[in-house]
Amino acid sequence: xxxxxxxxxxxxxxxxxxxxxxxxxxxxxxxxxxxxxxxxxxxxxxxxxxxxxxxxxxxxxxxxxxxxxxxxxxxxxxxxxxxxxxxxxxxxxxxxxxxxxxxxxxxxxxxxxxxxxxxxxxxxxxxxxxxxxxxxxxxxxxxxxxxxxxxxxxxxxxxxxxxxxxxxxxxxxxxxxxxxxxxxxxxxxxxxxxxxxxxxxxxxxxxxxxxxxxxxxxxxxxxxxxxxxxxxxxxxxxxxxxxxxxxxxxxxxxxxxxxxxxxxxxxxxxxxxxxxxxxxxxxxxxxxxxxxxxxxxxxxxxxxxxxxxxxxxxxxxxxxxxxxxxxxxxxxxxxxxxxxxxxxxxxxxxxxxxxxxxxxxxxxxxxxxxxxxxxxxxxxxxxxxxxxxxxxxxxxxxxxxxxxxxxxxxxxxxxxxxxxxxxxxxxxxxxxxxxxxxxxxxxxxxxxxxxxxxxxxxxxxxxxxxxxxxxxxxxxxxxxxxxxxxxxxxxxxxxxxxxxxxxxxxxxxxxxxxxxxxxxxxxxxxxxxxxxxxxxxxxxxxxxxxxxxxxxxxxxxxxxxxxxxxxxxxxxxxxxxxxxxxxxxxxx
Numbered sequence: 001x002x003x004x005x006x007x008x009x010x011x012x013x014x015x016x017x018x019x020x021x022x023x024x025x026x027x028x029x030x031x032x033x034x035x036x037x038x039x040x041x042x043x044x045x046x047x048x049x050x051x052x053x054x055x056x057x058x059x060x061x062x063x064x065x066x067x068x069x070x071x072x073x074x075x076x077x078x079x080x081x082x083x084x085x086x087x088x089x090x091x092x093x094x095x096x097x098x099x100x101x102x103x104x105x106x107x108x109x110x111x112x113x114x115x116x117x118x119x120x121x122x123x124x125x126x127x128x129x130x131x132x133x134x135x136x137x138x139x140x141x142x143x144x145x146x147x148x149x150x151x152x153x154x155x156x157x158x159x160x161x162x163x164x165x166x167x168x169x170x171x172x173x174x175x176x177x178x179x180x181x182x183x184x185x186x187x188x189x190x191x192x193x194x195x196x197x198x199x200x201x202x203x204x205x206x207x208x209x210x211x212x213x214x215x216x217x218x219x220x221x222x223x224x225x226x227x228x229x230x231x232x233x234x235x236x237x238x239x240x241x242x243x244x245x246x247x248x249x250x251x252x253x254x255x256x257x258x259x260x261x262x263x264x265x266x267x268x269x270x271x272x273x274x275x276x277x278x279x280x281x282x283x284x285x286x287x288x289x290x291x292x293x294x295x296x297x298x299x300x301x302x303x304x305x306x307x308x309x310x311x312x313x314x315x316x317x318x319x320x321x322x323x324x325x326x327x328x329x330x331x332x333x334x335x336x337x338x339x340x341x342x343x344x345x346x347x348x349x350x351x352x353x354x355x356x357x358x359x360x361x362x363x364x365x366x367x368x369x370x371x372x373x374x375x376x377x378x379x380x381x382x383x384x385x386x387x388x389x390x391x392x393x394x395x396x397x398x399x400x401x402x403x404x405x406x407x408x409x410x411x412x413x414x415x416x417x418x419x420x421x422x423x424x425x426x427x428x429x430x431x432x433x434x435x436x437x438x439x440x441x442x443x444x445x446x447x448x449x450x451x452x453x454x455x456x457x458x459x460x461x462x463x464x465x466x467x468x469x470x471x472x473x474x475x476x477x478x479x480x481x482x483x484x485x486x487x488x489x490x491x492x493x494x495x496x497x498x499x500x501x502x503x504x505x506x507x508x509x510x511x512x513x514x515x516x517x518x519x520x521x522x523x524x525x526x527x528x529x530x531x532x533x534x535x536x537x538x539x540x541x542x543x544x545x546x547x548x549x550x551x552x553x554x555x556x557x558x559x560x561x562x563x564x565x566x567x568x569x570x571x572x573x574x575x576x577x578x579x580x581x582x583x584x585x586x587x588x
Contacts, residue, residue, distance in 0.1 A: 011133030020044025058175035069135035083184035117156035249400020276338035335373020345380035349392035
């Protein structure tokens with residue numbers, strides 16, 4: 001008798017699988033039955049003439065789907081097919097009996113056609129990938145195998161005694177069949193959808209529970225602004241406060257007309273009730289809109305809420321002195337704001353290169369408000385956070401993450417920059433497709449899961465169709481229909497005196513514009529010297545922007561601009577039209 005380590009070249013499967021031949025009989029006692037172990041033995045099990053199988057009681061866990069070590073096998077998505085194969089095997093080729101209690105050890109007996117035992121393996125084994133040695137098992141497992149006919153006879157007698165002690169008909173395949181049939185049946189699409197949602201959100205528990213996110217003790221539900229919100233707006237406020245708390249930032253990108261301003265005001269009030277200091281950064285043209293809701297003004301129907309936030313213009317970020325309204329910019333403590341709200345945040349979608357020794361508005365907002373001082377949450381409002389580049393979104397998200405590219409690593413986004421760059425490449429590929437293939441659903445598939453995970457984590461974007469579908473219009477009323485745009489083409493010259501553009505262009509092209517191309521009139525033997533003198537080195541001296549090219553480009557630009565946007569025209573003594581270029585320059 002020899003011991004098996006059940007690893008390397010001494011695995012149970014290597015000893016048993018070659019012996020599963022035609023007319024061979026098989027006896028098995030096992031505490032578990034894994035579909036992935038069955039898959040490894042399936043061809044051999046179909047060849048044997050008879051199988052006797054002892055399993056634990058019906059209510060025991062058989063481990064049909066294996067354990068952690070079988071994840072790779074599960075990822076092959078063959079469970080349903082394997083379950084069907086296993087059902088066919090159990091129903092057609094197996095005599096099954098149930099043990100009276102737990103099965104402490106396993107046994108595999110291979111018999112000759114006349115019933116004599118040929119090979120016996122017994123010990124800490126089972127019909128699982130670990131029990132067969134396919135995946136790593138417990139190194140303390142004790143497994144021994146017969147080496148002589150006498151040893152096989154002795155060990156097989158143990159199985160015979162156990163089988164005889166279980167009365168015939170003590171079990172039917174019903175128990176294991178009940179467990180296998182759900183795995184073998186193709187589930188309804190809704191079931192798959194529900195399971196996916198369950199696994200995605202089960203770890204969040206009650207993360208979006210309104211009371212958990214928006215503490216009623218603050219008194220927010222007693223404010224005028226909260227009571228005036230529609231249900232979809234309150235849901236948006238709750239979601240935004242949750243994102244601000246968990247990630248430090250949020251972009252509300254609801255469509256125009258859905259009330260982003262009032263959602264933001266409710267978020268302001270919630271933070272004010274917690275004694276947080278709030279700053280609103282908005283374009284200068286929208287300043288009065290925000291000032292109104294904090295003013296003692298009859299038009300302010302939210303006056304009872306007594307808002308107390310600061311309002312500054314986007315352009316104030318470029319100033320170090322002077323006043324913006326009643327705020328002295330020279331004494332503003334930029335790093336002391338707990339919440340900054342950026343209206344029209346798409347104005348900060350570009351990270352421009354600052355002038356030498358200077359600092360852009362984007363950089364100043366990031367440094368002085370977001371990164372310095374107290375922890376600052378950033379709420380961004382924009383109906384168009386992305387213009388034509390995914391980098392637009394990345395640059396705004398950077399305010400929420402304080403510029404940390406790996407801030408969302410714990411939520412499945414290893415790199416925000418890499419995620420948006422990949423999405424941009426996929427978007428460019430989608431644009432290159434033929435018109436028939438360039439569909440929204442194709443774009444969604446190409447952008448990938450990570451990009452939409454990023455959007456889900458930090459953005460809230462609802463359209464009117466979304467509101468109508470998921471909230472109905474009983475509360476809000478029906479949204480107005482959008483009329484088709486009407487194109488109005490006004491006549492350039494109603495009196496009919498304006499000459500056709502083609503003729504004007506022809507006249508302009510007749511001009512030499514000599515004053516703008518002096519190198520044309522330099523003597524040939526002097527041209528090279530002047531070219532060297534006035535040409536500009538580029539790319540560290542590896543190339544040159546030649547003066548003659550600069551002059552010809554300028555002339556071309558003048559001709560195009562004069563044709564497309566003539567600022568003033570006058571009638572000459574001749575029947576032609578000339579532009580108001582000074583005569584000293586419009587010479588030929």
